[in-house]
Amino acid sequence: MRITALEEYGLRCMIILARCGKDQALTLPEISEREGLTVSYAGKLLMILRQADLVQAERGRHGGYKLAKPAESISLKEIFKALGEPVFNPAHCKRYSGENETCIHTKDCRVRDVWATLSMFIDDYLQGISLADLAYGEIKILKKLEAMKALAT
Amino acid sequence: MRITALEEYGLRCMIILARCGKDQALTLPEISEREGLTVSYAGKLLMILRQADLVQAERGRHGGYKLAKPAESISLKEIFKALGEPVFNPAHCKRYSGENETCIHTKDCRVRDVWATLSMFIDDYLQGISLADLAYGEIKILKKLEAMKALAT
């Protein structure tokens, strides 16, 4: 199970935007410079985020990107939804069907139950963390994570 | 976040072996036929599983693969560990470092905290499910998953 490059870098771009202040826009060169990415790649990431309505873009002089809404009201779940697929989705069983048309376990599949439940856990976890927590809630988020850990064990 | 092909198919091969009975061995053609995989690909998967000591192989006539220990004492966590990397590991920050030598957030990184905690949750979850649960615990596993869901919300 892997976090993809789009997810990792896309999230970091969101953090940078959250940190730069609500009404100030950052340009692609600025974003890419801060995260150590090429301008092209940052452009690709920001396009994805814009198409998901997570950021707003403005062209021309004084243009750039800013968050489409306050960091407090953007959850990691939303961000991940924009950047990739969930751990488990209905296409899974078709994708991993080997030589067959669909997976041979189509009905009554325990593996699917396990993935679906895990996927739900992950979604809940990501839902509970806001972009603001990550961008400037240094103390808050550590406490939150500690609390979640304690709950889990 | 994605489940990889090795993880998905590798787990399914383990389930097939668990279902075939403790002392009976299955050959590559048998395994591949049951899961709809090519013999070559099944060979690759089983080699990985063998090198992780999850299955035992015997060559020659009457050869084949069987589980290295009872399905009750093999957790999904072990199986996943053999087949791929965890969601978060120490190499992560180096891998996703953009143009830089290491990620610019090396010290005091909230993103890393979030991944590390998530990774721990996932491990706990996988640890709590045995191969036996998946292979022949039809009722048991559904109940288990329901209980875990209830706990989470």
Next chain:
DNA sequence: TTTAATCTTTACTAAAAAGTATAGATAAAA
């Protein structure tokens, strides 16, 4: 000892994901 059925290993090809480049569109300032 030969043969056939099996696993083992390594190298190869194909597909997907990651990352780059380039030409075009828009906005504002000169």
Next chain:
DNA sequence: TTTTATCTATACTTTTTAGTAAAGATTAAA
């Protein structure tokens, strides 16, 4: 109106993952 700074879109290249092929090693039976 021209120029410059910006985003946008698409096509391309590289790297990684997925999947295949083929030759070798082992075992047991004939």
